[in-house]
Amino acid sequence: MKPLPRRFYARDAVVVARALLGMHLCMRQPQGVVVGRIVETEAYQGPDDLAAHSAGGRRTARTEVMYGGAGHAYVYLIYGMWNCLNIVTAAAGTPHAVLLRALEPVSGFDAPCWGPGLLCRALGIDRRHNGVDLCAASPDGGVLWLEAPGEPRPLRTGRSARIGVDYAGDWARRPWRFFDRGSPYVSTVSAAARRRALSVP
DNA sequence: ATTTGGATCGGT
DNA sequence: CCGATCCAAATT
Numbered sequence: 693m694k695p696l697p698r699r700f701y702a703r704d705a706v707v708v709a710r711a712l713l714g715m716h717l718c719m720r721q722p723q724g725v726v727v728g729r730i731v732e733t734e735a736y737q738g739p740d741d742l743a744a745h746s747a748g749g750r751r752t753a754r755t756e757v758m759y760g761g762a763g764h765a766y767v768y769l770i771y772g773m774w775n776c777l778n779i780v781t782a783a784a785g786t787p788h789a790v791l792l793r794a795l796e797p798v799s800g801f802d803a804p805c806w807g808p809g810l811l812c813r814a815l816g817i818d819r820r821h822n823g824v825d826l827c828a829a830s831p832d833g834g835v836l837w838l839e840a841p842g843e844p845r846p847l848r849t850g851r852s853a854r855i856g857v858d859y860a861g862d863w864a865r866r867p868w869r870f871f872d873r874g875s876p877y878v879s880t881v882s883a884a885a886r887r888r889a890l891s892v893p
Numbered sequence: 894a895t896t897t898g899g900a901t902c903g904g905t
Numbered sequence: 906c907c908g909a910t911c912c913a914a915a916t917t
Binding site: 734736743744745768770771772773774776778791793807808809810854855856857859860879883 | 898899900901902903
């Protein structure tokens, strides 16, 4: 295990969001390590970005981890039933984060992971993981980390406006969502198209 | 103390 | 479009 170094995360969220495509999200579990390839992300840039939980410098118990420095997990509950996993980026005090929106299973699991809520459900991520250090490199290793894939795959990067942030005015139109074009695991792929792409003949 | 609505998802 | 399901944040 060689976690991405903290300097990877200590950059603008938009830069990191794009750079995370194709990286592996890894989680240590009782049964072993589970790995998924990141195929969809979104950048949030508080305090300016009105779509961010840290908009206007909002600083509460929930958003506190966004101010604590790059390379930590920000996990929150949404709609009463879904957890969402973010990666804190930029300098400490600058509340940027990248929402991980979809994975492609690589090893250790095979559960639906197309969309931020399903991603967390598939890996068993919840608010207990809020604040975990993704750069922990003790001999034992951390619970959750990201690393570069052994052999990089070609990537066609697409971008679009972010999903579900219509309340944010002009900020909602910024193309801060990044995804792997052609991955059937991207969240907005229709159920029918996904079935077609994943069906084994 | 009470209200409101959300960085979702699957089914209709 | 709708409902599930609950908590954070804003408001009274």
